[in-house]
Amino acid sequence: MSTTRGPRAPQQPGHVEVVCGPMFAGKSEELLRRVRRARFAGLSTEVVSHAVDDRRGTGSVSSHSGLALQAAVAADVEALERHVRDVSASGGLDVLAVDEAQFFGPDLVGTVQRLAGVGLVVLVAGLDVTFEARPFEPLPSLCALAERVTRLTAVCGVCGADAAFHERVEVAPAVTGRAEDAQHELVGGAESYVARCRHHLSHAPWL
Ligand SMILES: [Zn+2]
Structure with a gap:
């Protein structure tokens, strides 16, 4: 005991x-x-x-x-x-x-x-x-x-505030004129994303 x-x-x-x-x-x-x-x-x-x-x-x-x-x-x-x-x-x-x-x-x-x-x-x-x-x-x-x-948190690429989010950079085919280039961007790595604070999210689901 x-x-x-x-x-x-x-x-x-x-x-x-x-x-x-x-x-x-x-x-x-x-x-x-x-x-x-x-x-x-x-x-x-x-x-x-x-x-x-x-x-x-x-x-x-x-x-x-x-x-x-x-x-x-x-x-x-x-x-x-x-x-x-x-x-x-x-x-x-x-x-x-x-x-x-x-x-x-x-x-x-x-x-x-x-x-x-x-x-x-x-x-x-x-x-x-x-x-x-x-x-x-x-x-x-x-x-x-x-x-x-x-x-x-990361650092918001727009304003420098604390970034609790990241979002995908959408590259329109018009940028290069080639659809396959835009597709490559969409399945790419970290270079396809940016850090964003809540005020600079493009598509917040709660809005
Ligand atoms: Zn911001």
């Missing part, structure tokens, strides 16, 4: 931290900063990104400011859980960092909670808002179930 008075010490260190926001808010940079801090503290870390995120090459997560860390890639939550099991089996794992979490879909919520439940610190970074200024699951649900949530 325990003789300790007051609250008991936590049995497990597991918890969830979410870093979310629109594009260009520095989410990956903040995720990598936390991973580096954990490594300085002597913790075992693993960074995983989604397989569709090949913007800067697979096998690493990098921020716009040039920070980069080696990362595994997973195509879905099953592959993510399998990878975590493999890493845990071969030497242990303290901190799991998941970047581009929005690509994993709603099943990520249960996976993250389970991993935190068995003692992992799970850091999750991703978009929580679509380019149409609507909530983008699973990040909003993950925020509701996390111990710590950091919502970052």
Whole structure:
């Protein structure tokens, strides 16, 4: 029988931290900063990104400011859980960092909670808002179930205010005269989007 008075010490260190926001808010940079801090503290870390995120090459997560860390890639939550099991089996794992979490879909919520439940610190970074200024699951649900949530903003390209949103730049075929160029812009990467404060959104869904 325990003789300790007051609250008991936590049995497990597991918890969830979410870093979310629109594009260009520095989410990956903040995720990598936390991973580096954990490594300085002597913790075992693993960074995983989604397989569709090949913007800067697979096998690493990098921020716009040039920070980069080696990362595994997973195509879905099953592959993510399998990878975590493999890493845990071969030497242990303290901190799991998941970047581009929005690509994993709603099943990520249960996976993250389970991993935190068995003692992992799970850091999750991703978009929580679509380019149409609507909530983008699973990040909003993950925020509701996390111990710590950091919502970052970008800088509005029009006025310089905090930008909680991003939107797609629509390039009319008239710009180049070629429809395929406009189509390319619509399926392009970060260069097809701009950060916007709420006052400079072109198509706010609540208006
Ligand atoms: Zn603005």
